[in-house]
Amino acid sequence: MVKLKSNDDKEFEVEEAAVIQSEMIKNMIEDGCATSVIPLPNIDSKTLIKVIEYLNKHINMGKAAETGEEDDLKEFDEQFVNMGWEELFDVIMAANYLNIHELMELCCQSAADRLKNKSVRAVREMLKITNDLTEEEEQEIINDAPWAFEGPEIDDTVN
Amino acid sequence: MAIIDDEDEPLDQFLESEIFDICDEDEEMVEDILNEGDVNRKGKRLEVDDGNDRCEGEERVTKKMRVLEDEYEDEDEIEWKEKWEPDEEEEEENREAKLIKFEEEEEDEEEKVKALLSSPSLSAPVEVEAEGECASSPPRMSQSVTENNNNVASTSNNMRQIPSRIETGILSKVPPELLRHILKFLSPEDLVACTMVCKFLNFAASDESLWRWL
Numbered sequence: 001m002v003k004l005k006s007n008d009d010k011e012f013e014v015e016e017a018a019v020i021q022s023e024m025i026k027n028m029i030e031d032g033c034a035t036s037v038i039p040l041p042n043i044d045s046k047t048l049i050k051v052i053e054y055l056n057k058h059i060n061m062g063k064a065a066e067t068g069e070e071d072d073l074k075e076f077d078e079q080f081v082n083m084g085w086e087e088l089f090d091v092i093m094a095a096n097y098l099n100i101h102e103l104m105e106l107c108c109q110s111a112a113d114r115l116k117n118k119s120v121r122a123v124r125e126m127l128k129i130t131n132d133l134t135e136e137e138e139q140e141i142i143n144d145a146p147w148a149f150e151g152p153e154i155d156d157t158v159n
Numbered sequence: 160m161a162i163i164d165d166e167d168e169p170l171d172q173f174l175e176s177e178i179f180d181i182c183d184e185d186e187e188m189v190e191d192i193l194n195e196g197d198v199n200r201k202g203k204r205l206e207v208d209d210g211n212d213r214c215e216g217e218e219r220v221t222k223k224m225r226v227l228e229d230e231y232e233d234e235d236e237i238e239w240k241e242k243w244e245p246d247e248e249e250e251e252e253n254r255e256a257k258l259i260k261f262e263e264e265e266e267d268e269e270e271k272v273k274a275l276l277s278s279p280s281l282s283a284p285v286e287v288e289a290e291g292e293c294a295s296s297p298p299r300m301s302q303s304v305t306e307n308n309n310n311v312a313s314t315s316n317n318m319r320q321i322p323s324r325i326e327t328g329i330l331s332k333v334p335p336e337l338l339r340h341i342l343k344f345l346s347p348e349d350l351v352a353c354t355m356v357c358k359f360l361n362f363a364a365s366d367e368s369l370w371r372w373l
Binding site: 089109111113115116118119120123124128131132133137138141142149151 | 325327328329330332333334337340341342343344345346347348349350351352353354355356357358360361
């Protein structure tokens with residue numbers, strides 16, 4: 001077992017087989033740098049719990065195909081990314097820091113899916129971004145790529 | 160009005176004395192400057208931008224972005240890393256102040272980048288540092304936001320200067336280099352929508368590497 005410590009000083013025990021899905025921790029262990037507890041100063045406990053949940057579920061990913069658990073895993077992933085924007089970005093940053101490629105891709109794909117077909121206004125509202133472009137600059141963008149603003153499927157709802 | 164591809168006239172010296180007076184010049188003069196900007200656009204992006212913004216805003220925003228990207232066409236990774244460097248703004252100002260020396264500076268920059276690249280631990284520490292800043296030290300974070308605000312205020316005379324990160328909302332704590340991992344999943348329509356969200360996303364979503372394979 002490997003102990004991970006979040007930046008709010010909570011410790012979590014994780015199976016080595018699960019935790020080595022993190023390239024960063026895998027390298028630490030291989031290099032003998034992993035002491036009794038691995039401190040993770042960039043990750044809070046709430047986010048770390050999510051990451052560990054993912055690691056534990058994906059521990060036998062290679063075997064999933066053989067045992068017919070692929071659908072189960074897919075369903076887990078769909079549920080897993082069902083979280084708020086801020087939480088999602090916390091997990092993305094943690095996955096990037098820990099270098100867990102699959103988790104990073106899963107969460108970034110989810111973020112992209114949420115932006116898909118959204119109107120500019122909806123994107124701003126979802127991400128709470130204040131527009132700092134001038135009207136002239138906006139008009140230039142529209143003139144430059146009018147095709148991007150003509151689709152009937154543009155979604156102005158915020159979720 | 161077409162940007163004339165007048166590649167032949169070497170107008171660098173002329174440029175130095177004239178470029179700062181664009182606003183006061185008559186239309187003919189402005190046109191000259193614009194052409195010069197085009198001639199020298201590879202090396203002197205800021206001049207092109209200033210010229211166009213002050214004239215009739217002809218060059219489109221995304222197009223300008225492309226020009227910037229063209230400079231580093233084969234060095235996407237470097238490009239991203241380089242642009243997030245905190246001293247980038249200072250360098251931009253230098254460029255503005257010392258147009259003639261610009262190309263020398265650019266060479267220096269490239270050397271710097273090469274030096275950075277040769278360091279085997281480039282990407283990880285940079286990202287860790289960025290995360291550390293936003294995840295674990297709120298005071299520093301607020302400081303950097305203030306700096307950004309100052310930056311925006313001080314660059315009101317230079318619309319093309321890009322904030323080093325998004326200053327408002329959820330993305331303000333996300334290291335800018337991570338945005339590309341999300342943007343790479345978007346369709347052209349969605350990328351264009353992103354360019355209209357704010358200045359920073361305009362810059363991030365215009366990155367050549369996102370468009371190359373579409």
